[in-house]
Amino acid sequence: MTVIGTIDLKKRFKIPGQKPIEVLRGVDFSAMAGEKVAIVGRSGAGKSTLLNILGGLERPSSGTVTRPKNIGFVFQRYHLMPELTVLENVLLPSMAKSQRFFGSRRRRAEELLERVGLADRADHLPSELSGGEMQRVALARAIVTDPEVVLADEPTGNLDAMTGAEILKMLADLSAGSSNALIMVTHSPEAAAICDRVLMLEDGLLKAKT
Numbered sequence: 001m002t003v004i005g006t007i008d009l010k011k012r013f014k015i016p017g018q019k020p021i022e023v024l025r026g027v028d029f030s031a032m033a034g035e036k037v038a039i040v041g042r043s044g045a046g047k048s049t050l051l052n053i054l055g056g057l058e059r060p061s062s063g064t065v066t067r068p069k070n071i072g073f074v075f076q077r078y079h080l081m082p083e084l085t086v087l088e089n090v091l092l093p094s095m096a097k098s099q100r101f102f103g104s105r106r107r108r109a110e111e112l113l114e115r116v117g118l119a120d121r122a123d124h125l126p127s128e129l130s131g132g133e134m135q136r137v138a139l140a141r142a143i144v145t146d147p148e149v150v151l152a153d154e155p156t157g158n159l160d161a162m163t164g165a166e167i168l169k170m171l172a173d174l175s176a177g178s179s180n181a182l183i184m185v186t187h188s189p190e191a192a193a194i195c196d197r198v199l200m201l202e203d204g205l206l207k208a209k210t
């Protein structure tokens with residue numbers, strides 16, 4: 001079953017006084033439930049644009065996007081809320097919903113912090129954590145609501161090789177025990193290796209990587 005996909009997706013950026021940039025020229029993409037897909041391509045190829053459109057953070061110029069309601073995000077620069085504690089950051093996606101079941105959501109967030117090895121940092125602020133620790137918080141936040149799809153934009157791009165490898169292992173372990181699809185933009189061959197499929201974004205089109 002397809003959980004997320006696009007048909008003939010196009011994205012053009014118009015900057016006044018300049019020739020429009022055609023970033024996506026007709027992307028057909030689909031991922032199945034539970035599937036792990038890596039997207040590679042040179043800087044500026046449009047990978048973030050594609051991921052943002054998949055996640056509903058940006059609008060396409062034309063084409064169709066099908067996506068589930070519940071999506072988790074992991075960004076290169078973590079994007080934690082600086083004034084919230086680690087636990088509050090993980091809880092944030094489930095706060096949007098009603099206040100019912102708050103206790104069980106809190107337990108779920110605490111259990112995820114345990115799984116990413118940060119149970120003892122629950123009351124810390126992001127500024128008190130290392131980059132790798134912040135990204136572990138972001139991983140927990142991405143899956144706290146059990147999303148059908150997790151979108152990750154260069155999740156190890158800001159980290160040294162060893163810390164990046166740790167994050168990938170965690171991402172793989174967390175995904176192994178769940179049915180969410182993972183769509184990951186990455187430059188790292190190790191990241192691509194934990195995926196079922198590697199696609200390359202080139203000249204505005206998504207191609208199977210040979």
Ligand SMILES: Nc1ncnc2c1ncn2[C@@H]1O[C@H](COP(=O)(O)OP(=O)(O)O)[C@@H](O)[C@H]1O
Binds near residue numbers: 043045047050
């Ligand atoms: N809001 C924007 N306005 C104009 N151009 C943009 C905007 N966002 C991205 N671009 C351009 O689109 C191209 C693709 O960007 P991006 O998706 O960030 O690439 P990647 O993530 O593969 O490095 C780049 O040339 C970038 O400059």
Ligand SMILES: [Mg+2]
Binds near residue numbers: 048153
């Ligand atoms: Mg990018």
